[in-house]
Amino acid sequence: MIEAVGLTKRFGAKTAVDQLSFQVKPGHVTGFLGPNGSGKSTTMRMILGLDRPTSGHVTINGRPFRELPNAQRHVGALLDAKAVHGGRRARTHLLSIAQLSGIPEKRVDEVLAVVGLQDAARQRTKGFSLGMGQRLGIATALLGDPQVLLFDEPVNGLDPEGILWVRNLMRRLASEGRTVFVSSHLMSEMALTADHLIVIGRGRLLADMGTQEFIAHNSAGFARVRTADTDPDGWDTLGKALTKAGGRVLQEPDGALRVTGLELPRISDLAHEAGVRLWELSPHRASLEEAYMRMTQSTVEYTSTDDPRAELWEPEPLSLPAWEEDEAEATAPEVPQTGFFAPPPPGAGGRPFLMPGKPGELASTTRNTTPHTPEDTR
Numbered sequence: 001m002i003e004a005v006g007l008t009k010r011f012g013a014k015t016a017v018d019q020l021s022f023q024v025k026p027g028h029v030t031g032f033l034g035p036n037g038s039g040k041s042t043t044m045r046m047i048l049g050l051d052r053p054t055s056g057h058v059t060i061n062g063r064p065f066r067e068l069p070n071a072q073r074h075v076g077a078l079l080d081a082k083a084v085h086g087g088r089r090a091r092t093h094l095l096s097i098a099q100l101s102g103i104p105e106k107r108v109d110e111v112l113a114v115v116g117l118q119d120a121a122r123q124r125t126k127g128f129s130l131g132m133g134q135r136l137g138i139a140t141a142l143l144g145d146p147q148v149l150l151f152d153e154p155v156n157g158l159d160p161e162g163i164l165w166v167r168n169l170m171r172r173l174a175s176e177g178r179t180v181f182v183s184s185h186l187m188s189e190m191a192l193t194a195d196h197l198i199v200i201g202r203g204r205l206l207a208d209m210g211t212q213e214f215i216a217h218n219s220a221g222f223a224r225v226r227t228a229d230t231d232p233d234g235w236d237t238l239g240k241a242l243t244k245a246g247g248r249v250l251q252e253p254d255g256a257l258r259v260t261g262l263e264l265p266r267i268s269d270l271a272h273e274a275g276v277r278l279w280e281l282s283p284h285r286a287s288l289e290e291a292y293m294r295m296t297q298s299t300v301e302y303t304s305t306d307d308p309r310a311e312l313w314e315p316e317p318l319s320l321p322a323w324e325e326d327e328a329e330a331t332a333p334e335v336p337q338t339g340f341f342a343p344p345p346p347g348a349g350g351r352p353f354l355m356p357g358k359p360g361e362l363a364s365t366t367r368n369t370t371p372h373t374p375e376d377t378r
């Protein structure tokens with residue numbers, strides 16, 4: 001297990017890591033997420049004893065890295081795949097590390113086979129592609145058969161087959177009871193690989209929770225409901241029935257209704273009771289990428305003027321049906337409230353979510369400041 005307590009690192013006036021406390025537990029792939037410059041690499045370097053914390057501490061299986069006897073046997077890490085002597089052959093590179101750590105030579109050939117570099121074993125690494133370098137870095141991390149593994153952007157430069165291989169490798173290592181801590185900017189990949197997430201922004205902890213829980217907490221799903229075109233009044237009848245039942249109803253540009261706050265079976269029952277035929281009733285769940293973008297948006301340091309995130313907080317494009325307008329006038333603040341509406345499907349515009357007030361406090365979506373409930377994610 002990796003445990004950080006109040007971990008802080010300052011470089012002059014710059015606080016790269018700010019009072020971080022978290023645990024990375026064995027048996028899980030824990031994703032480490034954060035925008036560029038948020039302090040991920042600095043945190044990993046402190047875990048590995050390469051940077052000294054300004055305050056706080058971090059331990060691996062109860063000990064600081066520098067106090068671990070024969071650390072290579074306990075901890076394997078890939079921080080920078082390019083940190084290899086280019087004139088060395090891949091096998092020689094691994095053999096030199098193995099010999100320094102008392103690891104038998106046959107293990108070198110084992111890890112070369114695991115990462116699929118047997119045929120390149122005698123090539124000099126300066127001729128390696130980005131993907132081959134990543135594979136060699138992963139082989140180096142696995143060399144001591146360690147219980148704790150750290151990977152900083154392990155899928156950088158890998159082709160789709162390589163990405164799938166890394167995903168399966170991480171999951172297998174975790175299923176063997178190892179501690180696997182991996183950073184990546186590829187959200188779709190993280191959603192498939194990590195079962196737990198630690199998210200930081202500007203060096204501070206933003207979230208520490210299961211991947212599915214993170215998505216549920218930081219985005220709201222909704223139901224799309226379309227009434228039969230043959231019944232022109234159907235949407236109005238249904239909208240009123242859903243609103244009366246406590247649902248929040250917005251109208252999509254194509255005439256469908258977007259409903260939050262009601263389960264799909266309940267929407268179906270209400271439509272049936274109102275005598276309205278449905279042509280569509282579908283659940284929409286947010287992606288990890290959307291949840292992550294919403295949570296970290298105000299902690300991003302480097303933003304292009306052409307930032308694709310902009311579409312996540314464009315003015316709400318949906319209209320309020322007539323039966324919602326009275327309620328909106330009574331409850332909506334003069335300045336639109338962040339997190340007030342359910343988010344749109346990815347890429348369709350929407351509003352940002354509330355940011356946590358202090359480190360570790362969850363960003364959550366609220367409607368009229370009511371706490372988020374699991375039902376809201378339907």
Ligand SMILES: Nc1ncnc2c1ncn2[C@@H]1O[C@H](COP(=O)(O)OP(=O)(O)OP(=O)(O)O)[C@@H](O)[C@H]1O
Pocket residue numbers: 011014015016034035036037038039040041042043
């Ligand atoms: N040796 C250093 N001296 C001064 N500042 C540093 C040093 N190392 C990191 N920083 C600063 O600390 C902050 C965090 O950097 P870090 O590399 O840890 O972020 P990161 O989350 O890994 O970013 P990325 O996703 O871009 O790799 C940045 O503002 C960076 O400029």
